[in-house]
Amino acid sequence: MPDSLNDFSSIKISRRQKTPLYAQLYNTILSRIQNGQITPGYLLPPVRKLAARLGINPGTVVSAYRELEQNGYIRSRAGAGSFVAELPTSPEQEPEDSIDLFEIPATEHDPSGSNIDMSSISLNPDIISIEQFKRLILKVLDRDQGHAFSYQESQGFGPLRESLTAYLALSGIHTTAGHLQIISGAQQGIDIIARALLAHGDYVFTESPTYPGAIAAFRARGAKIIGIPLCRSGIDLAILEEQLRRFHPRLLYIMPNLQNPTGITYDRETRSRLMGLARYYNVYVLEDDYIRELSYAKQPLLPLKVMDRDDRIIYLKSFSKIFMPGLRLAFLTMPSALADRILKVKRLADLSTSGLTQRVFDLYLREGIWQQHIRAIRRIYRTHYQYTEERARFLLPDKIRLLHPQGGLSFWGVLSEGINSTALCAAAAQNGLILTDGSGFYPLRTDTSHLRLSFATLTPAQIEAGLHILSRLLS
């Protein structure tokens, strides 16, 4: 092994430049790869050693390496370090309208369980009643026999679409089973809408920050994404209007209730003015109802879809998220004008969602068990939310400010100037605390001043311990 550390000790990076340190390091390594100074298989220096040699934070090196890896220039193997990747060469080159290289943050960070995981927003697996599930799946199998495994109509199991229609009516959404498409989770829903609605080069507006899986799906379709900032009352209407006028997007992707990752809920006026703008600029709205059920306020939150007078909102609802993530089950409402295309895209994407899962979930709705489940988890997580809020107020320094969403499974933290979220998360990881770096939620990763802290899988003692670590790192 050549002494790669020496190769890199002459690198010039400076705190006085405007470009962040990690970006300087990224650019230096990239230009060496592109010049052929270092070639595929070349082992990069270990993070800590390079950081020590350059007199910078290890987190900065981690950030640079991570960006290089995400862009395909280097690869990492556990225990073996990072090395320069084989670059694609003609005729093996990447398609032009390239699949996005943006990573969707992993959803299970710490199977070992030795760290405190404030990144996972999955429910604690113990919350689900296995006995209940067994009873219902046996009921389906006894009732439907082999038909439970037959090819499933692409649009979805008819009785499930009927029971969903009745369930939606309770929230004020009036639709028909014929306008529902069953899908394999919210991610598939976003991807299907991208494929059914968008042409290469179309503009899509998202909230900024937003769910990275949505950014990946829109980019894969070759869409241009513009992020509209959020304020306390919801999406920033002034900026939204100005950008609508300039770019005439085809789609607006939003989470008006307990937005991911900020937890912000749109107020009444924002909702009503947003609908007016959508109408005036003739843009479709994809409402991702992320986690509305987990509102801890007295009044239940209403979907934006209830205000949809001209069939322009596609309402997307996942049951995976706060129920059984591994089952991959969600649905969306189809505007009549888009129904044909949505049905066709779903069909070519995977023919159908598992019919057995649909049959079981239909019983959950019909027997009211889903509704009981929601009430139960709301009770549990309200307590965890309040505990986290209270302890954070007591333990965390002023350098981080938490938003108070009054719902959901996480808090959005705003860091004081000068604190880099990516570096902080790297440092936290080294201290046994897994946080979600906020930068991944920005379409261009331009922001490094936010964190997401989740309490979804933690006990009060773990919440306390995690906040202690974070507090120490910020002091």
Place this chain on the structure above:
Amino acid sequence: MPDSLNDFSSIKISRRQKTPLYAQLYNTILSRIQNGQITPGYLLPPVRKLAARLGINPGTVVSAYRELEQNGYIRSRAGAGSFVAELPTSPEQEPEDSIDLFEIPATEHDPSGSNIDMSSISLNPDIISIEQFKRLILKVLDRDQGHAFSYQESQGFGPLRESLTAYLALSGIHTTAGHLQIISGAQQGIDIIARALLAHGDYVFTESPTYPGAIAAFRARGAKIIGIPLCRSGIDLAILEEQLRRFHPRLLYIMPNLQNPTGITYDRETRSRLMGLARYYNVYVLEDDYIRELSYAKQPLLPLKVMDRDDRIIYLKSFSKIFMPGLRLAFLTMPSALADRILKVKRLADLSTSGLTQRVFDLYLREGIWQQHIRAIRRIYRTHYQYTEERARFLLPDKIRLLHPQGGLSFWGVLSEGINSTALCAAAAQNGLILTDGSGFYPLRTDTSHLRLSFATLTPAQIEAGLHILSRLLS
């Protein structure tokens, strides 16, 4: 309602023109729609009445209407007839790289059961042991508890990838769990490969005829599709080579064993020369192992993948097809050079395939039940195959010639000149026999001289009755 029949009685169509009758009718109606002579909502004349007025076969009118519908110009509603559709207008126009409007043939034609269904290639639902499935799912739930429902790693459940690796080794495919991607059925696999590998305008070669779902997925990606004809020994190598030289495709999609829909199996020489061509022209091969297990010959069929010396074959295998179609479970092997992109596309498509299904199927493999299942269905369907073959030889006239695939769940029928498959299928449907029109298996629907006859869900008495109807229609 205006008398639309009179509007159409002046149409000029002629048997003397080279253009088929249905295409003449299609073009006439289309030009009236495009001229604005007939407008959205206009009710077209009923099939039989128009056929009688023009002195043509009702099947011809059906074909013309169907093409118009598939291209979005008209819509049909049961009981209400066919009417001119709303045409998309700016800014609601369709994306440029348009989702393909090709229909994937429905997989369940006749839930009522009053017809004889020779179109379904799903197994008879009674073949699956519900008790066995119950036992295994309960075993998984007792073992894994709530973790059975947790977010699943995107690449697939590790133990399943391990047991698949061992299973593949038995057929001579040597790979690792790290090179397997679990997917939600073969259709998703094809779609993922299209998205990971193809850029807009890339060429893809398929067999002709081929699986329509593949055509739809490649078209949706903006690829140009060239169908290579099949002969008895497999793909036509002379034409393949000439077209490879001209178009340098990125991907070749084939089913070398018991091809769908023809049942053709490539011979040794074709396999070996094909691999040479693929290497020379540097093209990836997507091998869809459609139904290899159902070979009724003495020697088991080998996957083409066993001959893959330079990591160019993507081997795709669905377990849905001959097991539990509704479960949506399949996998593919990833060439190292494509693995990163395939993983990313899978992730943005639906995050993961149901973890519960994967856990259950893992036990099917580990306990050898899958293997027992294959042996059992091979025994059953060999008998049905032989029966159908024997009765067809006795009952069917010379006007249809069946290929003898020695495997699978269907026969491919070649019609004598002058018999139109689309019209024949329409006539059969009116007589209670559901057949699959072969034209849907051709990328440009240019062929109307083939049928697929399946015996997958039929009793011997139904097979006999179906062949009688077909025979009568051909006499």
